[in-house]
Amino acid sequence: xxxxxxxxxxxxxxxxxxxxxxxxxxxxxxxxxxxxxxxxxxxxxxxxxxxxxxxxxxxxxxxxxxxxxxxxxxxxxxxxxxxxxxxxxxxxxxxxxxxxxxxxxxxxxxxxxxxxxxxxxxxxxxxxxxxxxxxxxxxxxxxxxxxxxxxxxxxxxxxxxxxxxxxxxxxxxxxxxxxxxxxxxxxxxxxxxxxxxxxxxxxxxxxxxxxxxxxxxxxxxxxxxxxxxxxxxxxxxxxxxxxxxxxxxxxxxxxxxxxxxxxxxxxxxxxxxxxxxxxxxx
Numbered sequence: 001x002x003x004x005x006x007x008x009x010x011x012x013x014x015x016x017x018x019x020x021x022x023x024x025x026x027x028x029x030x031x032x033x034x035x036x037x038x039x040x041x042x043x044x045x046x047x048x049x050x051x052x053x054x055x056x057x058x059x060x061x062x063x064x065x066x067x068x069x070x071x072x073x074x075x076x077x078x079x080x081x082x083x084x085x086x087x088x089x090x091x092x093x094x095x096x097x098x099x100x101x102x103x104x105x106x107x108x109x110x111x112x113x114x115x116x117x118x119x120x121x122x123x124x125x126x127x128x129x130x131x132x133x134x135x136x137x138x139x140x141x142x143x144x145x146x147x148x149x150x151x152x153x154x155x156x157x158x159x160x161x162x163x164x165x166x167x168x169x170x171x172x173x174x175x176x177x178x179x180x181x182x183x184x185x186x187x188x189x190x191x192x193x194x195x196x197x198x199x200x201x202x203x204x205x206x207x208x209x210x211x212x213x214x215x216x217x218x219x220x221x222x223x224x225x226x227x228x229x230x231x232x233x234x235x236x237x238x239x240x241x242x243x244x245x246x247x248x249x250x251x252x253x254x255x256x257x258x259x260x261x262x263x264x265x266x267x268x269x270x271x272x273x274x275x276x277x278x279x280x281x282x
Contacts, residue, residue: 032067036060038086045081046097048213049182052206058086065094073134083184083203091188091196099180101223102215105153109229111145117234118159135164143169143193146233153177153215154204155229158193169193171200174232177209178217180225181232 037043037060039053053059060068060082069077077094084092122139129136144158158171171186171193184204188196209215225231 032071033060033064034067035064043081043083045095045182045207046079047210048097048177048179049207049209051081051083051095051203052208053083054203054206056086057084057203059083069094073132075128075132085199090192091186091200093184093186093200095185096183097180098183100227101180101225102178102218103176103181103225103232104228105148105150105155105176107228107230109146109148109233111142114146114230114233115139115142121235122161137161137163140167143190144171146229148229155232157233158197160190171197172233173200173204175204175207175209176215177213178215178219178222179213182207182209 036058037053039055039057039059041053041059043051043053043059045051051059062079062081065080065082066078068082069075069080080094080096082092082094119139122137126136138161140160140162142158143160144156146155146157148155153176155174155176156172158169161168161170167190169188169190171188173184173186175182175184184200184207186196186200
């Protein structure tokens with residue numbers, strides 16, 4: 001994967017130099033993304049929701065999203081979809097769905113306690129990063145403390161992470177349904193967070209659970225999740241590990257602070273940009 005990533009980076013540099021012809025073809029070949037969906041398009045999410053992709057935006061299916069995230073040094077991102085502006089700037093979001101059962105939302109959030117748990121998990125995940133030869137990742141603190149909107153059933157927060165001297169902000173939204181939770185992780189530069197969040201919130205209005213899957217359609221006898229809002233923030237199914245302190249196995253906490261720096265993201269997207277240009281002219 002490192003070889004592939006370097007190839008994409010070289011393709012980005014060539015594109016910046018106005019390279020054409022064979023060089024653009026090489027970028028297409030090396031791109032981890034094979035079939036981007038340009039809006040207008042209806043993106044099916046796990047057969048429980050639809051996200052209406054408007055013009056000037058795009059979505060990626062699961063396989064393309066997995067390959068792209070791996071190229072960005074974000075391992076084990078499976079069963080996920082990507083949504084963002086077609087320009088690939090200044091943000092994108094990765095979407096997944098977990099059939100957790102119905103999450104009760106009456107819990108009061110303790111931001112300080114949650115931050116401590118997240119930091120412990122992130123430090124534990126550095127063992128895996130070292131094995132892969134990647135730089136360590138450290139969770140600095142909150143950019144936006146956790147906040148739950150009872151009307152939209154959205155739980156949102158933003159963390160500040162640091163790796164290799166670079167700081168990255170990840171803004172996460174959990175949207176509760178009758179049977180589980182959709183996770184939407186926004187990746188952007190810290191200086192552009194406010195605008196990116198505003199745009200994402202607007203686009204989330206086009207994300208709708210299908211009939212029978214809405215939070216309000218919960219029925220007696222439905223499966224109920226074993227954790228609440230705090231568990232969603234610290235890792236959902238890993239809430240049991242939070243209670244027991246068994247963090248070493250929780251490598252999945254990488255999602256709390258992906259090492260996605262703007263310059264690296266643009267480099268990895270070089271081949272995708274070429275694909276988008278071709279699709280627009282077809």
